[in-house]
Amino acid sequence: MDDNDVERRVTAKVAWRFVPFLVLCYFIAYLDRVNVGFAKLTMDADIGITDTMFGFGAGVFFLAYFLLEVPSNLVLDRVGARRWIARIMFSWGLISGAMAFIPAIAKETDFSGEHTFYFLRVLLGFAEAGFFPGIIFFLTLWFPAAYRARIIGYFMAAIPLSSALGSPVSASLLGLDGALGFKGWQWLFVAEAAPALVLAIVTFFYLTDRPADAHWLEAEEREWLIDRLAAEDNARVHVSPASVLRSLYDPRVLAASLIYFGVVAALYGVGFWLPSIVKGFGVSIALTGWITAIPYAVGFVGMILWGMSSDSSMERIGHLSIALAIAAIGIGASAALDDPLLKMVALTFGAFGVFASLPIFWTLPTAILSGATAAAGIAAINSIGNLSGYFGPFVIGWIKDATGSFAWGLAAVAACAAAALVIALALGHDRQLEKAPEKARL
Numbered sequence: 001m002d003d004n005d006v007e008r009r010v011t012a013k014v015a016w017r018f019v020p021f022l023v024l025c026y027f028i029a030y031l032d033r034v035n036v037g038f039a040k041l042t043m044d045a046d047i048g049i050t051d052t053m054f055g056f057g058a059g060v061f062f063l064a065y066f067l068l069e070v071p072s073n074l075v076l077d078r079v080g081a082r083r084w085i086a087r088i089m090f091s092w093g094l095i096s097g098a099m100a101f102i103p104a105i106a107k108e109t110d111f112s113g114e115h116t117f118y119f120l121r122v123l124l125g126f127a128e129a130g131f132f133p134g135i136i137f138f139l140t141l142w143f144p145a146a147y148r149a150r151i152i153g154y155f156m157a158a159i160p161l162s163s164a165l166g167s168p169v170s171a172s173l174l175g176l177d178g179a180l181g182f183k184g185w186q187w188l189f190v191a192e193a194a195p196a197l198v199l200a201i202v203t204f205f206y207l208t209d210r211p212a213d214a215h216w217l218e219a220e221e222r223e224w225l226i227d228r229l230a231a232e233d234n235a236r237v238h239v240s241p242a243s244v245l246r247s248l249y250d251p252r253v254l255a256a257s258l259i260y261f262g263v264v265a266a267l268y269g270v271g272f273w274l275p276s277i278v279k280g281f282g283v284s285i286a287l288t289g290w291i292t293a294i295p296y297a298v299g300f301v302g303m304i305l306w307g308m309s310s311d312s313s314m315e316r317i318g319h320l321s322i323a324l325a326i327a328a329i330g331i332g333a334s335a336a337l338d339d340p341l342l343k344m345v346a347l348t349f350g351a352f353g354v355f356a357s358l359p360i361f362w363t364l365p366t367a368i369l370s371g372a373t374a375a376a377g378i379a380a381i382n383s384i385g386n387l388s389g390y391f392g393p394f395v396i397g398w399i400k401d402a403t404g405s406f407a408w409g410l411a412a413v414a415a416c417a418a419a420a421l422v423i424a425l426a427l428g429h430d431r432q433l434e435k436a437p438e439k440a441r442l
Contacts, residue, residue, distance in 0.1 A: 007144075007228075010221045014142050017216065019154050021206060022135055025089065026158035028195045029131055031166045035192050036099070036121075037272045038170035039185040041285060046183060047102050047113030055397020057117045058272045059390030064125025069383030070248070070376055072130025073137060077375040080209035081138045084130070086200045091127035093196030095120060100182070100189035133382040137375050140366050141210055144228055146311060148366060153307025153359030157300050160355050163271065164296035166192075171289025233370045239430075240370040247369065247377040255427045256365045260385025262420025263361060266327050266354045269392025269413035270347065277347075277406055281340040295348040299355030306356035310363070316429045320360040324421035326353030332414035335407045354417070364429055388416065 040054055049057065076084040098105070099120050106116040135155065143151050173191055177184035208214050211225045241247040274295070278288045302323075310319040330350025337343045369377040396409030 006221065006224050010217065010225050011143065011147055013217060013221070014214075014225070015147075015151065015154075018139075018142065018207075019151065021202075022155050023158045023161070025085070025199055025203065026132070026135065026155060027162045027166075028192075028199060029089070029092065029128065030159050030162040031170075031192050035166065035170055035188055037275045038167070038174065038289070039099075039188050041185075041275060041279060041288070042174055042177070042183065043185040046185070047106070047117055049114050049117060050401060051397045052394075052401045053114050053117075053397075055272075055394040055400075057114075057121050058393040058397075059268075060118055061121045061125040061128075062268075062386045062389030064122045065129045065389070066125075066383045066387055068126055068129035069133060069386075070379040073133050073375045073379035074244070076130060076134045076137065081134060082204060082207040082209055085134060085138075085207065086204035088128060088131045088134070088200075089196050089203060090200035092124060092131075093193050093200060095124045095127050096196065097190050097193035099124075099193075100186035129383075130379065133375075133379040136362055136366070136382070137378050138207075140374055140378075141229070142225075145232055145363070145367060146314065149307040149310040149316075149359045149363050150304075152362045153303050156355075156358050156362075157303050159267075159358070160296035160299035160303060160351070164293040164300060167275070167292040167296070168286075168289040171285050174285055236368060236370040239368050241373045241377065244373055244376040247373040248380050250377070252368055252427065253365065253377050253380055254384075255423055256361075257381045257384035259361060259364075259420045259423050259427070260381055261388045262416040262418075262423070263324070263327075263354065263357055264385050265388035265392040265416035266331055266350070266413045267358075267392075268389040269396050269409070269416075270331060270350070270354075272393040273396050273400075273406065273409075274347070278344075280406075291344065294344065295351035296355075298348050299351040302352040302356035303359060307359035310360050314431050316360055316363050316431065317424060317427075320357055320364075320424050321421055323353045323357035323360060324417050324424065326350065327357060328353070328414050328417040328421065331410055331417065335410035335414065350414075357420075361424075364427070367429065392416070 036058055044050075044054065072084070072088075102113055102116045102120065105111070105120075106113045109116070111119070136152065139148065139151055139155065170188055170192070173188040174184035176182070176187040179187065182190075208216070211217070211222055211229065214222055214225075217225070241250045241253070247253055274292050275288055278291045279285070281291075283291065306319060306323060310316060327350050330346050330348070330353055334343050334346035334350060337346055365377055365381055366374065392413050395412055396406060399409040399412070400406055
């Protein structure tokens with residue numbers, strides 16, 4: 001049978017087996033991570049927090065996340081994605097749901113609402129640590145390099161999709177204020193945490209750890225996939241760090257971490273505050289949900305199309321640089337604009353760039369990391385990069401309290417995207433590392 005025919009058949013089977021399910025899981029994960037931005041619209045007075053406190057609490061999640069990323073991915077490599085991803089989802093579902101009971105927890109523990117909020121955000125960071133890098137590592141175990149930008153793009157499309165679809169849903173849940181004695185923001189946390197608990201059980205039984213265990217593939221298909229991935233892994237051995245420890249301080253890994261820091265600063269800096277920015281236009285909470293969805297809908301399209309374009313040409317740095325330039329220009333322009341319509345146009349333009357850059361970025365480290373170093377290196381990049389998930393929301397909140405405006409905070413995260421662009425150009429990329437081996441044995 002022709003190699004190309006086998007390749008198309010196997011990659012299609014694997015994609016249909018895993019991608020829709022992983023998109024659903026990440027949809028719920030991301031929604032549980034950022035729904036606090038919508039909860040803030042009515043929650044602040046009930047738990048007694050300011051904009052600075054909210055920014056710190058939203059961002060402290062990522063400090064906890066940072067600490068356990070690498071250990072979590074190493075455990076996943078040892079015990080398999082099926083068990084470990086299920087554990088992550090179940091624990092984050094419990095803690096995300098507990099956010100609804102901050103007043104009750106504060107009363108029982110004699111903590112303030114502020115410190116209970118911080119504590120639960122830290123626990124959520126610990127619980128979710130390793131989910132995203134674990135899935136990225138999992139995808140490298142199943143897909144050849146030539147498909148990774150589009151596959152990662154499909155998976156990460158859950159980010160804008162969860163916000164585009166979740167924004168009006170979250171706004172609607174806030175409208176349940178008073179039902180059964182609960183505030184609307186409490187309904188928001190409970191309703192959006194429940195799916196994670198269900199999906200955790202499904203994950204345990206549905207995922208397959210490695211191609212060798214894929215009995216749903218025919219024997220020749222399984223053999224082709226194992227051989228192709230092994231050949232690609234062997235081709236990277238000479239450029240990959242020699243050990244797990246070395247992968248943590250490899251200059252290329254550190255450079256990639258800084259690029260990701262800039263991208264994530266723009267992603268979360270704007271994402272956590274976008275509902276508040278839109279609400280500041282003077283619209284209702286319901287309309288806030290629909291307007292907030294617009295940049296994410298455009299970002300979803302950008303992520304899919306830009307990933308496909310990059311794979312079709314096997315070009316990475318040019319695609320990444322253009323996307324980061326669009327992000328920096330769009331978010332930077334929004335800082336200088338006061339007109340609501342023009343501000344949203346600029347933020348939507350910036351969202352296209354931010355989301356389009358994500359799948360392209362992840363092709364860079366996966367092209368130079370092999371074996372166990374891939375698990376550690378991917379987790380290290382994600383953990384360092386996600387520190388800006390603390391920086392972005394906190395800085396914007398602090399500047400907002402100090403100046404009464406979001407302008408300088410938006411300018412700061414735009415500068416982070418611009419810095420990521422410069423580092424990406426300096427890092428470069430060897431496209432030969434992603435080419436298919438000369439022969440994949442059937």
